[in-house]
Amino acid sequence: MQILACKGDTLSLYSERFDLPHALLVDSNPHVTHDVLQEGEEIYLPGYEAHVYKVKKGDTRETIVRELDTPVDALTSIIRSPLTAGEEIVVPVRVKKAVINGQKNYDFTALMNDLQTLLKLYPFLRMYEIGKSVLGKPLVEIQIGRGSKHVHMNGSFHANEWITTAVIMTFLNDYLCALTNGKKLKGANVRSIYERVTLSIVPMVNPDGVDLVLNGPPPMEPYRSDVVSMNGGSNDFSQWKANIRGIDLNNQFPAKWEVEKERKIPKEPAPRDFPGFSPLSEPETVAMAQLTKERDFVKVLAFHTQGKEIYWGYEQLEPKEAEKEVNEFARQSGYAPVRYIDSHAGYRDWFIQEWKRRGYTIELGEGVNPLPLEQFPDIYEDSLGIFLTALQME
Structure with a gap:
């Protein structure tokens, strides 16, 4: 006020x-x-x-x-x-309790409405537009804190994994509430974190895709006709992972992208898995790459679903401190740490390759995407320790 x-x-x-x-x-x-x-x-x-x-x-x-x-x-x-x-x-x-409700269909409008609520109540938050989606939606970064250590988190690279945005926003609200009330969050002194760490969040990397999954095809052409065609004529977009042009955004980064291009099926724009005709061809991935180059993050956490696993290594380029941290993530969440998988061209892969710093892909929950909202409380409880550990560990 x-x-x-x-x-x-x-x-x-x-x-x-x-x-x-x-x-x-x-x-x-x-x-x-x-x-x-x-x-x-x-x-x-x-x-x-x-x-x-x-x-x-x-x-x-x-x-x-x-x-x-x-x-x-x-x-x-x-x-x-x-x-x-x-x-x-x-x-x-x-205000002594959360003011947003993450347990809902969390589309781009829900995100922007909740961000405005938080910005009004907690004006020490900083919001930046880092780019625009294919359909012109702003891609926003939220910053909180004044520390020299910059930690980054993001969600909804994949459209039908939109629940990751809801989880991140719920954590942000709880963090802000604990800050102003002088309360600890799961034993963590968040006021100390605020002084030592600057947290960067891109809560929704793929807003066009999320809206497609939750709200159906956009009204504008050619995108409306194109997505229906790519989806085999079906108006059920629940399994759609890609952006609105049928490019899988987490297969778009220059970390052995050529390997993924050769072995991925399909070979053209599709609801999932197509890495594009060249790396960083999409405005969403360009924005994320540019942000990462500018901010000098000490670590990044990309939230996906599902599997209750945490991927933490890439091509033996990850730093030695990553193993200690991922083991603490596992202890806090019950998720299984997985060092290597046969996959390339992801955001985390590229970050580890280029900076030789800690990068994690956290696969929240388990089941079939999109995960049901009934899982939300358990997913949030499991992930809370991961969020806080990432902010506290040097």
């Missing part, structure tokens, strides 16, 4: 009054360039919502605090005159 500063107020004062880390206030208010705030200056309070409260006879600051469960010092910044029965005052109330 926003409040108007009084003369002489500072962000340090608000940090004490609202029980918020000074760093979160600074990062939520990049427009503030001076120590002492100007009278009437708008200040964002992360993790708080405005609650309109009608004053009752006999109310005091203390009774309002008890009723609304808000810090008593917070009202000092809001209530500056005697209370009058019947008047309405705006009270800052801390």
Whole structure:
């Protein structure tokens, strides 16, 4: 929420009054360039919502605090005159639970709506457009934290694996809520993580494909006719993995791409497995490659489904510390670590090949894609330790 500063107020004062880390206030208010705030200056309070409260006879600051469960010092910044029965005052109330629901059909609209909700409530989040999909949907990166160690996570490279986006967004919400409330998340001190780590998230790499799976073919031609043709005339797109042009985005990276091209069937655009006519031919993979080159990630985690496995090696190029970390992932999740598989041209393969750093593909859940939403609670519980381990391990 926003409040108007009084003369002489500072962000340090608000940090004490609202029980918020000074760093979160600074990062939520990049427009503030001076120590002492100007009278009437708008200040964002992360993790708080405005609650309109009608004053009752006999109310005091203390009774309002008890009723609304808000810090008593917070009202000092809001209530500056005697209370009058019947008047309405705006009270800052801390948000103490998740505000988004990941257990739903998680298409591009759901993603963007939830991101706007989180950005409004947690303005220290940073959102960047890193490119556009074939159909012009923005490919967004979310950044959180101020540390020098940059860790990247992504989801929905494959269209019918859209549940990975829902899992990532649920984790992001829980992380943000723990930050502003000063709570640990599964034993992890997230405020310490915020200072040490910058987390980069691309929650939906393939928005056109996800929307195709969940909502059917797009209205515009030639894409509408093309996807129906590639899908054998069927309007059931539940098994579609590719982008809207029939290119498998996780077979698009220049890590022995030629090997995949020769052995992959089909040999033309299709619902799955076609690596394209050249590496990095699609705007989605170009955007991911450019982001990765610019950000200097120390490790990357690509979330897929299904199999309850974690792939962590490529061509013996992975660093030695990867084995220790993947074993901790396995301990936290119950998933099986798998060092090598006979596969190339994936995002993780390319990252390990080019940077010789830790890269992981996490296959969430088990069964047949797309995984049913009934699995969501178990998938999230299993993956939470992976998220937090990745942010904590050096």
